[in-house]
Amino acid sequence: MRLNISIDKQNPWGGFEEFLKEKGMKITRPREVVVKEALAVRGHFTADDLWARVHKKDRTASKATVYRTLQLLTQSRLIEPRDFEQGKLYYEQMVGHHHHDHLICLECGKITEFENPAIEELQEKVARKYNFTIASHSHKMYGTCVRCRQGKTKEKEREFKIKF
Amino acid sequence: MRLNISIDKQNPWGGFEEFLKEKGMKITRPREVVVKEALAVRGHFTADDLWARVHKKDRTASKATVYRTLQLLTQSRLIEPRDFEQGKLYYEQMVGHHHHDHLICLECGKITEFENPAIEELQEKVARKYNFTIASHSHKMYGTCVRCRQGKTKEKEREFKIKF
DNA sequence: TTGATTATGAGACTCATTCTCATAATTCCA
DNA sequence: TGGAATTATGAGAATGAGTCTCATAATCAA
Ligand SMILES: [Mn+2]
Ligand SMILES: [Mn+2]
Ligand SMILES: [Zn+2]
Ligand SMILES: [Zn+2]
Numbered sequence: 001m002r003l004n005i006s007i008d009k010q011n012p013w014g015g016f017e018e019f020l021k022e023k024g025m026k027i028t029r030p031r032e033v034v035v036k037e038a039l040a041v042r043g044h045f046t047a048d049d050l051w052a053r054v055h056k057k058d059r060t061a062s063k064a065t066v067y068r069t070l071q072l073l074t075q076s077r078l079i080e081p082r083d084f085e086q087g088k089l090y091y092e093q094m095v096g097h098h099h100h101d102h103l104i105c106l107e108c109g110k111i112t113e114f115e116n117p118a119i120e121e122l123q124e125k126v127a128r129k130y131n132f133t134i135a136s137h138s139h140k141m142y143g144t145c146v147r148c149r150q151g152k153t154k155e156k157e158r159e160f161k162i163k164f
Numbered sequence: 165m166r167l168n169i170s171i172d173k174q175n176p177w178g179g180f181e182e183f184l185k186e187k188g189m190k191i192t193r194p195r196e197v198v199v200k201e202a203l204a205v206r207g208h209f210t211a212d213d214l215w216a217r218v219h220k221k222d223r224t225a226s227k228a229t230v231y232r233t234l235q236l237l238t239q240s241r242l243i244e245p246r247d248f249e250q251g252k253l254y255y256e257q258m259v260g261h262h263h264h265d266h267l268i269c270l271e272c273g274k275i276t277e278f279e280n281p282a283i284e285e286l287q288e289k290v291a292r293k294y295n296f297t298i299a300s301h302s303h304k305m306y307g308t309c310v311r312c313r314q315g316k317t318k319e320k321e322r323e324f325k326i327k328f
Numbered sequence: 329t330t331g332a333t334t335a336t337g338a339g340a341c342t343c344a345t346t347c348t349c350a351t352a353a354t355t356c357c358a
Numbered sequence: 359t360g361g362a363a364t365t366a367t368g369a370g371a372a373t374g375a376g377t378c379t380c381a382t383a384a385t386c387a388a
Contacts, residue, residue: 026364063368081250224337
């Protein structure tokens with residue numbers, strides 16, 4: 001399913017073309033628009049967010065193609081899915097980014113990214129203990145950000161519907 | 165929204181009755197069946213799993229009531245939601261259980277629970293660094309369990325549809 | 329018992345995502 | 359370069375978890 005290619009950070013669309021070729025798939029206009037738009041987003045986005053952007057560039061692009069390309073982008077490792085909220089998936093582009101985890105403010109929707117090598121190591125240790133092979137992981141903390149706790153938040157960035 | 169009660173582990177339904185009273189809600193038959201069935205499940209379950217059980221006990225119980233009671237059970241802390249898979253929520257009862265996190269085998273669906281105080285502490289440290297107040301967290305590792313890696317798995321327990 | 333209040337079941341509805349299928353674009357190669 | 363073969367596309371139907379509505383029913387305090 002997943003190919004073991006690594007795409008050139010300087011030319012991700014070119015790399016994605018290679019990826020398509022290796023899978024015997026075709027290089028098409030709609031795919032190019034979706035890929036380039038996805039990589040142009042900074043921050044986290046949903047399929048619908050992406051479709052809105054794509055739609056501006058190409059009035060005829062369909063949502064189905066956006067969803068289909070999102071799957072390919074995930075396989076090619078150019079983006080990663082994020083399960084911030086139940087019911088819909090977010091994504092973020094990984095070109096030139098390292099792995100990180102997230103603090104999610106339930107009041108204003110602000111997401112803070114963190115990296116913690118010590119946690120990652122302990123994680124591996126846990127996996128080793130259970131003889132488990134990690135393919136991916138998700139580590140999220142939900143709560144309240146500084147600004148919200150101090151009542152300084154001007155406007156919500158987003159609303160995450162979390163059950164508890 | 166959430167009340168600050170702690171329910172007696174020896175008599176959770178009794179405690180839940182208290183919880184309902186404090187919220188000005190009524191003690192009803194359907195609620196009793198749903199609560200008792202939910203607490204009778206060991207392991208992780210979905211709303212639909214629970215409904216199937218409830219349905220056996222009371223042919224007229226509706227799915228809506230199962231969903232509604234699941235929310236109340238979450239508020240009363242008798243159960244906790246689990247975001248193992250995108251698109252549907254799982255739950256697990258917390259009566260007499262401590263907090264733990266999960267290893268999820270993508271091949272057979274087996275879930276291994278782990279507790280790691282060192283990770284929990286580092287987590288708090290991260291939150292402190294960003295002045296973030298944690299309300300809850302979710303830490304999952306997806307991958308392959310021992311049995312599956314060694315080809316010893318007899319049958320899938322479940323199938324989790326994860327996008328990578 | 330009764331009346332005010334809250335809960336219920338049934339099914340309509342929502343919303344993200346996937347699927348289907350007729351048509352269109354790409355690619356391969358003679 | 360011209361098709362034929364193959365894969366992709368757009369449109370909208372289908373799916374599935376979860377929520378909502380509303381007419382009716384049950385609970386409970388007085
Ligand atoms: Mn991120
Ligand atoms: Mn568990
Ligand atoms: Zn905030
Ligand atoms: Zn397994």
